[in-house]
Amino acid sequence: MKIGIYGGSFNPVHNGHIHLALSAAEELGLDKVYLVPSAISPHRSSAEYADGKHRLEMLRLACMNHPKLEPCGYELNSGGKSYTVYTIEEFRRRFPGDELYLLVGSDMLMMFEKWYRFEDILKNVVLAVVSREKGDIEKLREKAEKLRKFGRIIVCSSEPLEISSTEIRKKIVKNEIFYCYLDKNVVQYITLNSLYK
Numbered sequence: 001m002k003i004g005i006y007g008g009s010f011n012p013v014h015n016g017h018i019h020l021a022l023s024a025a026e027e028l029g030l031d032k033v034y035l036v037p038s039a040i041s042p043h044r045s046s047a048e049y050a051d052g053k054h055r056l057e058m059l060r061l062a063c064m065n066h067p068k069l070e071p072c073g074y075e076l077n078s079g080g081k082s083y084t085v086y087t088i089e090e091f092r093r094r095f096p097g098d099e100l101y102l103l104v105g106s107d108m109l110m111m112f113e114k115w116y117r118f119e120d121i122l123k124n125v126v127l128a129v130v131s132r133e134k135g136d137i138e139k140l141r142e143k144a145e146k147l148r149k150f151g152r153i154i155v156c157s158s159e160p161l162e163i164s165s166t167e168i169r170k171k172i173v174k175n176e177i178f179y180c181y182l183d184k185n186v187v188q189y190i191t192l193n194s195l196y197k
Contacts, residue, residue, distance in 0.1 A: 004033035016163035023158035122151025
């Protein structure tokens with residue numbers, strides 16, 4: 001089997017995240033993509049995080065109509081800072097004979113050498129990069145070329161869907177229209193639980 005692992009804060013999960021996961025699954029022929037919300041990301045401020053249980057439930061709602069996508073609470077259950085290398089080691093234990101693909105967006109590739117034990121990550125997975133902004137494919141290919149001595153890297157060709165969780169949270173605070181960026185069930189969940197107010 002070919003297993004995708006897609007981590008992030010998913011704060012909240014939006015249509016761009018789902019587009020990235022589905023596009024990568026189609027282009028790479030993945031059998032399943034696990035979306036793994038971080039407990040505390042080493043790369044982001046946790047001040048505006050919705051509680052982990054809310055982020056996991058929003059992921060469950062967003063994945064309901066996509067059989068290849070599945071939320072995974074491993075990092076939330078582990079607690080503390082979420083280092084990808086530990087998540088990869090856990091997936092390697094769960095799927096010892098399968099091919100693992102770590103899905104990352106453009107921004108994450110550009111700072112990948114700063115990730116904790118990034119060399120060990122690349123020994124265990126194929127790094128699959130999906131563009132998150134228009135016109136950055138060439139820049140991504142150049143960066144991937146520099147990292148290829150550490151492992152296998154694929155730059156996916158799918159068109160990005162530019163959406164920002166930060167901008168969505170700002171719109172919610174200002175009572176501006178935000179529902180067009182999210183699955184309708186996620187919109188309902190945010191409203192019912194008064195998240196990001």
